[in-house]
Amino acid sequence: MNRAALNRVLLHPAAKPLLWLLCLVPLAGWIWGGFHNGLGANPAETILRGTGSWTLRFLCVVLAVTPLRQWTGLNALARWRRMLGLYVFFYSVLHFLAYAWLDMGFDPAAVAKDLGKRPFALVGFLAFVLLIPLAATSFNRAIKALGAARWQRLHRLVYAIAALGLLHFFWMRSSKHRYGEVLVYAVVIGVLLGVRIWRRFRTAGAVKPAITSQHPHVTG
Template structure:
């Protein structure tokens, strides 16, 4: 079983991507069904806003978890799933933003921008969403070639800023309700995933210095 998981052929990987795509669409389909069947509760806008925001953070965390999981398991094919996971984070972030623009401001962009400036938690969330846009726009193979590997990697490291901004947005939103359990959980997960990267980078630097000294 370990050998099978360590290397997947093209057919297996394609099947896995299809299963992952369907699974990632399920929260959206649930929202559609709940909307059609009038199961969104007493405050439908809050339900949609909370649900799309939660799934944005879920997919951000899953995307950040790909590299650590690959390094711990040796399953290098996980990297082939990261782009799809990141795009689903952007998809749910777009739904989250669209809910705010549509139901809170009825597509009045001027009023929406006033709200962004007025309320810090919206400012942070809006900033995180704007930073996600170039990442989603450059997720194609053509854009990777156009930018070059190093510049593309540098651009996509913005995810390390976007994830904490998303946590801060969630924290401030929950502050009014004095409910910090979920923001703390998300924050701990993101912090652990980012600290692992810092540790590996530090150890890599130590190895380079040791080889240079040798």
């Protein structure tokens, strides 16, 4: 299938609803497991760890959209980025609710005390808080109200969120000396952020000679 045909498939009216349903599969799995005793010996930990892992996975997918679009020429991928970003927020909300409910019993004082006592929990909470303005401005009206440039600057917070989410995951797994999965996420996020940095420097290098040629130095 050539690029034009793939773009048509991605732009098909049924493509976005299908992706929307696929993104709900993890949640459906937990609901099914809850009704059929399929969440293991510690259901609370299964849900807490699962929601956290899927938040990080969706974050990696969102970061991958732009490089994939640029490398493959599948510009239709751009129409999915905002929805995928909202699923990052959706699963982060589930993760926080699982923590606040299953670990802390919905006790604000216990949550505040825990955040002050455990740095990895505080880092995860900070990443969650930073996601809120991104989710709140993921609509066309917000883009128009903020202006494209300010909106883009705000949404660069996703890089800080990725770093904080990875640090949260690392600290959580380091207590059990399980670094394999952390390394996978670190490599994926490192590559995706590295590609962006490389493209930015390359673009800046291409623009500078053009500016210089328009304003040549006058010498003796």
